[in-house]
Amino acid sequence: MASTSTVTTLTIFSFVFFIELTVSQQISTVDSECTGRWIHIRTLPSRFNRDLLSTCNHYPLTDDLCPYLANHGLGPKTHTRTRSWYRTDPLLLELIFHRRILEYPCLTPDPNLASAVYLPYYAGIDSLRYLYGSDVNSSADHGSDLLSFLTQDSPEIWSRRSGHDHFLVMARPAWDFSQPLTVDPPIWGTSFLERPEFFNLTALTLESRFWPWQEQAVPYPTSFHPHSLPFLESWIRRVRRSRRTSLMLFAGGGGTSSTPNIRRSIRLECTNVTETEPETLSEKIKTCDFVDCSNGICEHDPIRFMRPMLQSSFCLQPPGDTPTRKATFDGIIAGCIPVFFEDQTAKMQYGWHLPEEEFSEFSVTIAKEDVVFRGVRIADVLMSIPKEEVARMRERVIEMMPRVMYRRHGASMGLMNKKDAVDIAIDGVLQKISSRG
Ligand SMILES: *[C@@H]1O[C@H](CO)[C@@H](O)[C@H](O)[C@H]1NC(C)=O
Ligand SMILES: *[C@@H]1O[C@H](CO)[C@@H](O)[C@H](O)[C@H]1NC(C)=O
Numbered sequence: 436m437a438s439t440s441t442v443t444t445l446t447i448f449s450f451v452f453f454i455e456l457t458v459s460q461q462i463s464t465v466d467s468e469c470t471g472r473w474i475h476i477r478t479l480p481s482r483f484n485r486d487l488l489s490t491c492n493h494y495p496l497t498d499d500l501c502p503y504l505a506n507h508g509l510g511p512k513t514h515t516r517t518r519s520w521y522r523t524d525p526l527l528l529e530l531i532f533h534r535r536i537l538e539y540p541c542l543t544p545d546p547n548l549a550s551a552v553y554l555p556y557y558a559g560i561d562s563l564r565y566l567y568g569s570d571v572n573s574s575a576d577h578g579s580d581l582l583s584f585l586t587q588d589s590p591e592i593w594s595r596r597s598g599h600d601h602f603l604v605m606a607r608p609a610w611d612f613s614q615p616l617t618v619d620p621p622i623w624g625t626s627f628l629e630r631p632e633f634f635n636l637t638a639l640t641l642e643s644r645f646w647p648w649q650e651q652a653v654p655y656p657t658s659f660h661p662h663s664l665p666f667l668e669s670w671i672r673r674v675r676r677s678r679r680t681s682l683m684l685f686a687g688g689g690g691t692s693s694t695p696n697i698r699r700s701i702r703l704e705c706t707n708v709t710e711t712e713p714e715t716l717s718e719k720i721k722t723c724d725f726v727d728c729s730n731g732i733c734e735h736d737p738i739r740f741m742r743p744m745l746q747s748s749f750c751l752q753p754p755g756d757t758p759t760r761k762a763t764f765d766g767i768i769a770g771c772i773p774v775f776f777e778d779q780t781a782k783m784q785y786g787w788h789l790p791e792e793e794f795s796e797f798s799v800t801i802a803k804e805d806v807v808f809r810g811v812r813i814a815d816v817l818m819s820i821p822k823e824e825v826a827r828m829r830e831r832v833i834e835m836m837p838r839v840m841y842r843r844h845g846a847s848m849g850l851m852n853k854k855d856a857v858d859i860a861i862d863g864v865l866q867k868i869s870s871r872g
C-alpha cells in the first residue's frame with residue numbers, strides 16, 4: 436500500500452514538474468510560420484487539472500486510474516524495452532493532449548496574439564464525481580466553477596470573442612455532458628455542453644451527438660504511440676507483411692442476451708462458422724475469429740487483440756452502448772479493414788481525421804438491419820469482395836494510420852513532420868475558429 440502511493444505521488448509530481456518547466460520556456464518559432472496559428476494555453480488553478488490527478492485512486496466505478504497516469508497519460512509500457520507501446524486508458528486523452536500541445540511550435544504567453552485559447556481542464560476526469568459519485572444530483576453544476584474563473588480572472592480573455600476562440604478536450608462521448616438543464620433529477624450525464632454560456636467554445640470529444648454544435652469527435656487513443664519515424668516505418672512493414680489467416684474478426688463483448696441486435700448476430704454468425712465449417716475454405720482461412728473482451732478484460736491489455744487484428748483481413752465494428760468504439764482505431768493500427776454497421780460509428784464522427792468522402796475506399800458498411808432482420812451473412816458480403824480490392828483497401832487503411840495515432844511526446848523530428856491525431860485536431864480547431872470570423 437505504502438509503495439503504491441509513493442509511485443503515484445512520484446508520477447504526478449513528475450508530470451506537474453514537466454509542465455511547469457516547459458511552459459516557462461515556451462518555444463519561439465519564426466513568426467511567419469505561425470501567422471494565424473498562435474495558441475495561448477490558459478493558466479488554470481490546479482483544481483482544474485493536477486488536483487484531479489492526485490485523487491486518481493478514489494474515483495467511483497472506474498479502475499484505479501493511478502497506474503495509467505504514467506508517461507504523461509500514455510500509461511505503463513506494455514514491455515520494459517518498448518518505447519512505443521503502452522497500456523493507454525482513453526479517458527486520459529486530456530493529459531496526453533495537454534502534454535503534446537506543449538510541443539506545439541506556435542505557443543504564445545500573450546492571449547492578445549493568439550488565434551485560439553486552450554483550456555487545460557481535465558473535464559472528463561472531473562465529470563466522474565457527477566456521473567458516478569457523490570455529486571450525481573448536482574450534475575447541472577458541472578462547469579460553474581470554470582465559468583466563474585473565466586469571467587472573473589482576466590475576464591477580457593474569455594469575453595473578447597464571446598468564447599468562440601476557446602477550446603478544451605473532454606475525453607468521453609459528448610452524451611455524457613449533454614443532460615438538458617431542465618431535467619431534474621438528471622437521467623444521465625452532466626450539463627456542461629448544454630449551458631448557454633459554453634455554446635461558443637469548441638470541445639474535442641471521443642464521440643459527438645447526432646447534431647453536434649460545440650463538439651468535434653477525435654480518435655480514441657490506442658496503445659500505439661511511436662517515438663520515431665523508423666519505428667513507425669518498421670511497424671507499417673510488419674502490418675503489410677502480416678499473414679491474414681482469418682477473413683474477419685470481432686474483438687468485443689456483449690451480444691449474449693436473446694434480444695435481436697447486431698452484436699448478437701455477429702456472435703451467432705461467428706460461433707456458427709467456427710463450429711460447423713472450419714476447413715471448407717481451400718486456403719485454410721478461418722472465416723471468423725472471435726476475441727471475447729467481456730467484463731473489460733481487454734481494456735488495458737492490447738496484446739489480447741492486436742495480434743488477432745494483425746491476422747485478420749476485416750475487423751467488425753458494431754455499435755455497443757454508444758455508436759463509437761476504440762477498436763475502430765486499434766484495427767486501423769493493425770491494417771485491419773473496418774466493417775461498420777451504421778454511419779454514426781465513424782463516418783459521421785471523425786470528419787477531420789477520416790475523410791468522409793473516402794470512406795468506401797478504406798472501410799465496408801453493411802446496414803445492421805440487413806444483418807439482424809434480413810438474414811444477410813457478413814461473411815458472404817466480405818467474401819464477395821475481390822482480392823485485389825481488399826489489398827487496395829488495406830493500403831488505404833495503412834495511409835490513415837498516422838492520422839489517427841497519437842505519437843509519443845518528445846518524438847524524433849522525422850516523425851514530427853507527419854501529422855498525427857493531435858496535429859490534425861489543432862488544425863481543425865484553428866480552422867473552425869477562424870471560420871467563425
Ligand atoms: C440523488 O437523488 C436520488 C433521488 O432523489 C436519491 O435517491 C439519491 O440518494 C441521491 N444520491 C446522492 C448521492 O445524493
Ligand atoms: C456566442 O456568440 C454569439 C455571436 O457569434 C453571441 O451573440 C453570443 O452572445 C455568444 N454567447 C455567449 C454566451 O457569449
Ligand SMILES: *[C@@H]1O[C@H](CO)[C@@H](O)[C@H](O)[C@H]1NC(C)=O
Pocket residue numbers: 703704707708711
Ligand atoms: C449456421 O450455419 C448453417 C449451415 O451453414 C446455416 O444454415 C445457418 O443459417 C447458420 N446460422 C446462423 C445463425 O448463421
